[in-house]
Structures are given as structure tokens and as C-alpha cells.
Amino acid sequence: MRKVMYLEFERCIGCRACQAACRECGGHDAKERNYVEYVDFFENRQTYPMLCMQCKDPACARVCPANAIQITEEGVVLSAMEEKCIGCRNCTFGCPFGIPKFDFEENKMYKCDMCYDRTQHEIAPMCASVCPSDAIRFIDHDEMMDLRRRRTQMNLIEGKKPSENNKWDYVPEFFGVYSD
């Protein structure tokens, strides 16, 4: 799978469509696996989405005493296998991002699997599909790198802007050298 999940926190509008959509994914038993949180609602309405980072060497899998958390050949970190999970919750403590959730009734862990039933066919996961603000995107690795470069470049252009609304007038003369 060449595609990656790309998050831009500041685009998030806090609508929680990603969470509603997460419940719609075939293998998700109508339980969402992602998070949308306020940075600090006392201050303002900024929210941010949080999903599994699909780590290369995932802490959740490493701390699992039962080897219940499998990684697919595409690198997707799956929920604990039902027959292996012993319900110790080590994974929920081990994950530095606080992603795995625990179902106390079923006594098992569940987590974001990047909508494996969709992404294995290169169809975007539900959260990225519906996100109205493009805070969550499912894009080619190359496109992601391009976006990262463009962002820095835009910051430089914006930073140099002498007055309001002159985006059409301004062309960077020379990349990377700026002083006021």
C-alpha cells in the first residue's frame, strides 16, 4: 500500500464526522476507534483528530504478552486477535498516543485498523473519506511529501508579505533567504 494517512490538526472543525464514519466501517462493530478532542474549550473551539499512527514497531504489539496484536504485510496494526487477547490492557497503557480502546464487556482491546477492509483495496478509510475539512486525508506518499514541502514554502511567502491581500503580486525571488 503506497498510500498514507495525513493529519493536519489545525484544519479540524470538530464535527466528529470521522467518529460517526468509523462506526460505519464493516469490521468495526459500530464502535469508533478514533478521537476528536478540544485543545482547551475554555480558550477556544480548536479541536484535533487523533488516530492510530500505525507504527513500524508498535509499542502496543511489543507490550502484548499474548502476541495478540498482528501487523499486516502492508504495515497495518490490527486490533488484538479475539482468541489470543487476555484482556490485560497493557496495550492501552503502552501506546504513547493513547489509541487502543478497551471493551470491558467483551474483555478485549480494539483499535483503529485504518479500515483494513477498504484500504486493502486502496479505497480510503471512512474517516478520511468523510472528513469535511480535509484534516484527515488518505493520500500517496509522494503527495504527502509534496504537501509538507509546500507548507514550508507557503509559510515563507506569507511571512514575507508586506501588506494585506497581495498574494498575486508576490513571487518569492529566491527560496530560503529572507530577512525584514
Added chain:
Amino acid sequence: MTQFVVKPGVKNLKHDGEKLITTHCCYCGMQCGMHIRVNKKSGKVVGVEPRYDWPVTMGKMCPKGVTAYQTVDHPERIKKPLIKKNGEFVESSWEEALDLIENNYKKLQAEHGKNALSVFGGVSMTNEKCYLVGKYARVALGTRYVDYNGRFCMSSAAGGFMKTLGIDRGSTLPWPELEHTDCFFMAGTNTAECHPTTIQWLWRARDKGAKMIVADPRETPTARIADVHLDLKAGTDSALANGMLHLLIREGYVDETYVNERCNNYAGLKEAVKLFTPEYTSELTGVATEKIIKAAHIYGQSPRSVVMFARGVEQQNKGVDNVALYTSMALLRGQIGKFASGVATFTGQGNGQGGREHGQKADALPGYRKIDNPEHVKYVAGVWGIKPEEMPEAGVSAYEMFDEIQNGNIRSMHVICSNPAVSAPNNHYIWDSFKKLDFMVVSDFFLSETAEFADVVLPTTTWAEDEGTTTNLEGRVIRIRKVREPLGESKTDWEIMQLIAERMGKGKFFPYKNVPEIYEEFRIASKGGKADYYGITYDRIEKEDGVFWPCPDEDHPGTPTMFRESFGTPDGKANLPAVLWQEPGEVPTEDYPHTLTTGRVVFHYLSGTQTRRTQFLMEKCPEPYVEMHPELASQYAFLDGDNVYLETRRGNMKVKAKITKAIRKDHVFIPYHWGKELSVNKLTNPSLDPTSRMPEFKVCAVKLRKA
């Protein structure tokens, strides 16, 4: 015709045993494209799949859209007609329910005249149904009293556009062009919560450096990132807009050629705005002068700009003036009728645009014709097969219908697709009016708060059980497909109107066997009107990703951009307004020292009849709350989560406090999606706009104390 519409190369996930049917969301005016998952064997609706190739929304959905399908096979659906016997609803047969309606209707009309009956419609229905509501009231029941819930939603925008531009089409430009806009001036629109799938276009424009100016008493997600947030007091939009116009003129940002060629009354406007210096504007609106000046410079210098607004400016007793003034900002800059620029209102209801054009309004006939124009009456009477003199005269607006009930003129009401027991202002008055009715019929698929007052509740279908067309907020006419067979004994609204018409002896005027037949008649009825749908066919909609009205014949390409050459007024020129300052209906006093404003949250739609029955949405937002600034909260020693008692001159309520700095210090905000004791509309002020008859939901004076 195809049920599953997809462009080559677009991948969707299909499960075994399921089929996908392409349609649009049932909620707001965005009308997001979606495919509904249907189990092939059971025919049940089981899920949703994004429609990645719908050009307006690109597969994006808000949480309401994602969960919309869950209201179809919902356990609380009404599946049989209900008749109230001894204060309890009892399931009955259609025969019995229709007998009861026929007897009561005929008796009331014999005793009190034709106008004893009334119809209260809604615009979360297809064009076909909305068109039929007007015809049903005027032909089947023969009453002048018909109006609809758009009076609480869209009528000020309609009035303002009619006055200024001559035609009321919600957006003068197609949505995908927004990506290329340089500056958005957004007033009274909480776009991120109320029309979330628009955000993708705004953010894309931002990526390219577009500027945003947001006028709102609350720091909404769009206001938070805006270049200028004009944090005005609720109900002061006309002052702010006048102040902006003053600066556009003073700073030389007016496109003089455009204004001279295409607008009337420039001198009058100039004279009227003279008074509105930044200092005076600041005094009225509570916005710092520097912000007003900065906003004017940004807006004035932008080569391509769009002025956008929504209920925040429209739900005021000067809503029409607000719309006319904000629209004039676009006119002075010469923006209307050009690429990626213009003016737009965010239609609140699914078919708020189409539903208000075709004769559900007290004074309107299909195709945006007027009932006080004999030529218009003659044409529509011809299409309907009645004599022009049989056409009833204009009725009264939605809220005023309740006055007529109180006066004893209206004795019966048929509420179709609406829940005024929650959504109308001054709830106590509305509830009392329902109790005064001799006989009340409600068509709905859930037992709404309004339905609880009814004598007969007729089970209708949801949007997924019928086909038709709607018109989205751009003015694009789109197709709603039938996804499943009607549940239980429920019938579509058009079948219900047809059945009652038959009972009233008017069956021959409603001979439809299916929806396309209604559409054919409706096309002809709209032909030659301002909102001309004649050239739009189901086939074209499918092939062309929707067609924009006006579209007078089948070879016409439709009109994505309005007013390229001229405006819809008789002389083809836009009318600039000259408006003086006018206070809101209620201003804070010593007894009621703060301002209460109301609005939506992202998780609920209108009166919440559907969204309050959806599990995910209720988990995220189970009850209303009062949002206030910590400075105001500390004056009363409110902590976050404390119960707050609020009282206005009309009513009171108790809700929990939600404390945030993202609101003006002198304002409190409560969302309006709940009924009965949780309804904020018990408190709101029914001060009506003189033209649009829109109540002032957005401003009233309130007092607080600990509960």
C-alpha cells in the same frame, strides 16, 4: 434509469449481498452526495458509502449525513395511522383516519367557511411534494391559509435578494468556484457546524492565501482562524454592513463602472451610509474600529470576493435589510455575475431553495410567481385546471397563522413535514394555539412534539422511500432516488395529499400515478416563471451532475452563474438599499441585562425530530446547554456544568452552563434542537420582519440566576 451512479475509475466498497443506491443526504442545503447500502434480500437500509465523485461535496459528510440512513429502518417509526381517542393515540386503518379527516374538514368548512382549514408545510421535502403542498391547500382544501417553515429559515434571504437582485437564488455562483475566491466575508454563519462540507472549499482557498472576515458574536471555528473576526452584538448587522459600505465608498474601493451600469440608487445608498463612520458603527455593533477598518481594506482590495451569510443575519426583525445591505457590499465591489465571486446564503433546510420557489408560501405560486398578480394566477390556474377566480387570495405567514388560530379564524391545521412546536418562536403561544384547534392533522414519520398535539397522525415515508428532486444551496437541481419500499403502512406525502383531495371531491386534480408525473406537471407550472425548471429533466440531472435553474428549455445549459448580464428586476438593474439604523425587537435592560442568541450544533438538525433519535448524535450532544464567557459566569458564580435558570419576557428554562471565551462577554448562546422543557424557543422573541415575516430568533433580552 441507473440506481448507482459512479464515474469511471472511482472505487467504492461493495459488500456481498448489498447494493448501492445513489442519492443525497436528507438534512441541510448542502445535499451531500452519498450511496446508501441496501441489503438485497431484505430490502433494508444497512449503511452508507461516500460518493467520492459528487462535484459539490466529494464524498465528504458531516456526522448527521453519515448517520442519516439510521432514521429509515428506525424502531420508533410510525407505521400505521394514529387517532387520538380519550387523549391516547390508537393505531387505526387508513380508511378510518381518512373518514375522520373528511368528516371534520367538511363540517368545519360548512360551519366556518373554506378558510377554516390551513396547511403548514415544510421544505425538507422534494420539489414535487413542496409544489403539491400549495396545490393541495388551494385546490383540494380551497383555503387561503398555507405557509411553511421556511419563514423561520430562508424567507429573509429570499426577501432581500428579491428586493436587491430581483431573483432569489441562494448562491449566485456554483460552490466549486469558491476554491478560487480571494476573500470571504461571512456574516452570521457558523459554517463549520451548520454546513460542514463547505469547509473543504474554504480551506482550499485558504491554502492559496484567501482571506476570511467573519462577523459573529461567537468565535466559531471559522471566526477563530479568520483574518478579522468582527465580534458584533447580535442584531446589529445592518449597522455593521452600513459601516462597511461607508468605508468601501470612503476608501475608493467601489467599482464605479459596474455600479453606474448595473445598479440603481447609488446616490441614495451613499447618503444613507454617510452616518456610519467606523466610530459610530463601532458604538452600535460593539466591534473595535480598527477591526472594522481592517476588514474593509481586506475586503475592498480583494479582486474576487464572496459575501456569505446565513440565519444569524436573517433571523432578525430587519433580516431583509441585513441581506440587502450585505448583498450591496458585493454590488459596490462589482462582484456579482463573475467567476468565483458574488453573494450566497447558506440554505438551512435540505430543499430550502426549491421548496420556497413553488407555491408553498402564503403569497406565492409555482416558479416564484405571485398570487397577487392576475397574469400569474391565470397561468397557474390553467396548469391546475381550475378557474382563476377559484384561486384563493394570499394567506398569512407561518407565525401569523397562529394569530389566526387565536382569533378563531383557522379551526384546523394540517402540518406536513414540520415541527413548529419546537421550531416556532414563543413556544407557549404555539402550544396554546394547537390546543385551541378544533381538529389537527400531522403527517410525520416520527411522533414529533407537534404530532403529540394532533387528533390524527398520518405515517409518512422518509426521504429514502420515495424519489424526486431537490434544489441544493447553489440552485442546482438534483435527484433523490428511492432506496427502499415504504415501511409498514406509511405513505408518501404526495399520496396522502392525493387521498385527502379525493375525499374532498377534488381527486381529478390530483391524478398522479407516480412521482415523474408530478414532476412533469411541476415543470410546466414553473415554465416562464423566475424559477424556471422547464428544461430540467431527470435524465439531464443524472448526466450533468445536476442542472442549475433557471433553465427554460431542454437545450438550455442551465445557469451556474447568475446575473452575468443583467439582474432579475424589471429594468435589469440591482436596487441598492438605503437603510437607517433600527434596534432589535428587544435590547438588554436592567431587568433583562444580557442578550440571548440561539443556533445550531453540528450534531442536530432543526427541531431534532430525526437527529434526537440517532444514537451517535445523541451520545455526542444529548441536551442543550448555555454557552457563556467566564467573565459573565463569574458575575453569577457559575461553574462549568452548573445549572443555570434563564428567563425572558415570554418564558424560562433551566440548562447546564458551558463556559468558554469563544463568545462575547454580554451574550449567552443556547442551541434550539430540543422540545418541551428543553426548548429555547419558549424564550425567543416573535418580533417579525415587516417584509419576510421572519421572527427574531437571534436576539432577545434575558436574565440569569443560579438554578
